[in-house]
Each structure stands twice: as structure tokens, then as C-alpha cells.
Ligand SMILES: O=C(O)C(=O)[C@@H](O)CO
């Protein structure tokens with residue numbers, strides 16, 4: 001079977017309520033969906049849209065925290081709040097049978113931050129059998145974010161040593177921070193839990209920019225990547241006119 005794709009509803013159809021966005025993704029031909037922060041929508045409404053369309057929610061994020069924050073898990077002295085955010089995400093994921101939970105690190109740096117992040121990740125991995133993801137973010141969009149490179153993520157995954165902790169490999173962030181996307185996909189495959197993509201550098205549809213996505217999709221297919229790839233790009237208006245890449 002060939003590659004399939006997941007619509008990231010944090011960006012695609014973001015003007016629609018989440019249940020309607022799930023239905024729109026289904027109509028457009030996506031094989032799955034994923035989201036950012038669904039917490040304002042009752043989980044029963046999301047579960048109903050998923051079962052009505054037959055789509056799976058591949059993942060959701062832990063809450064960002066207060067204004068100007070981007071996750072709490074690597075913030076020393078915020079451990080209780082970070083664990084509460086993990087509990088909330090697991091409960092929501094259980095209610096809609098989501099595949100994975102992305103535990104967001106937050107703006108922090110240094111060894112204490114790493115120790116805090118590892119503590120929160122150990123807690124999350126022990127609290128669920130679902131996949132726990134960590135995602136390096138690029139320093140243009142998220143300056144000061146704790147986790148910025150795949151090498152850093154690899155080290156943390158090794159230290160936590162939990163079977164359900166994996167890397168969110170977002171080709172957009174990896175290209176901006178490191179490049180060498182093909183070799184990194186090949187080498188990191190055993191620890192990757194989800195793959196996302198967008199054009200670089202403008203984070204648009206994967207049909208232009210400095211990354212050649214037909215090539216990257218072919219690499220994922222050659223490697224036998226089993227899950228839908230996450231379309232996490234900013235359509236800059238209605239989503240449907242940007243979907244030529246999906247039809248091809
Ligand atoms: O920004 C990204 O890339 C994501 O995947 C988000 O879920 C985290 O901000």
C-alpha cells in the first residue's frame with residue numbers, strides 16, 4: 001500500500017470547529033487527522049466526528065500553559081503543572097482514542113531544564129501505553145524553545161529509555177535547523193513516531209520551496225513508513241485550493 005496523509009487541523013481548516021474540520025478532511029481524501037490543542041471542544045463531539053468519518057486522530061499536544069508559554073515540561077519548578085497537562089492530554093486522548101501525545105517542552109535552557117523534561121517524560125510514558133512524542137522546533141518560529149535538534153531529542157529519548165517515547169520528525173523544523181533530511185529520516189527511523197511536513201521556509205503546501213517533497217515522500221515509502229504523514233502547513237486561506245499535492 002502507498003503512502004497516506006493526515007490533515008493537521010491546527011492549521012488546515014482551522015477556521016472550522018474541530019468536528020467540522022474532521023469532516024472536511026475526510027471529504028478531501030485524508031486518511032487521518034491530527035490536531036494541536038482540542039481542549040475547548042468536548043471530546044464526545046470529536047469522537048462522534050471521528051467515528052462518523054472513520055478517521056483516526058493521530059495525535060494532540062499537551063497544553064501550552066499561560067500566555068507566551070509553549071509547554072511546561074522542561075520548566076524547572078513547574079513540574080506539578082506539567083504533569084497535570086500530561087494527565088489532561090492522556091484523558092482526552094483516551095476519550096477519542098488518539099494515537100499519540102506530543103509533550104511540549106516550553107521555553108527553557110540548561111541542565112535543570114533537561115532534568116525537568118526527563119522527569120515529565122518518564123511520568124507521561126509510565127502513565128499511558130499510547131505513544132509519547134517530543135518534537136524539536138526551529139529557532140526562527142520558537143526562539144528559546146528547549147528542544148531544537150534531532151540530536152538533542154535522540155539523547156533525551158535514550159536517557160528516558162521508555163518504549164513508548166518517540167521523535168516527532170517534522171521535516172519543516174529539521175530542514176530549518178539541520179538539513180540533510182533524507183539521511184536523518186533513514187538513520188532515525190527506529191525512534192520516529194510521527195512525520196510531519198510543510199514547505200520551507202514559508203510553511204506552506206508541500207509543492208514549492210527548498211525541500212523536494214515528492215523525493216521525501218518516496219524516501220518514506222521506501223523505508224516502509226507505516227503511518228499517514230502529517231500535513232502541518234499554513235494554507236494561508238481556504239484549505240481546498242492548496243490540496244493539489246494530495247490529488248497528485
Ligand atoms: O509547530 C509544530 O511543528 C507542531 O507540531 C506543533 O504541534 C507544536 O507547536
Ligand SMILES: [Mg+2]
Nearest residue numbers: 135170196232
Ligand atoms: Mg510539527
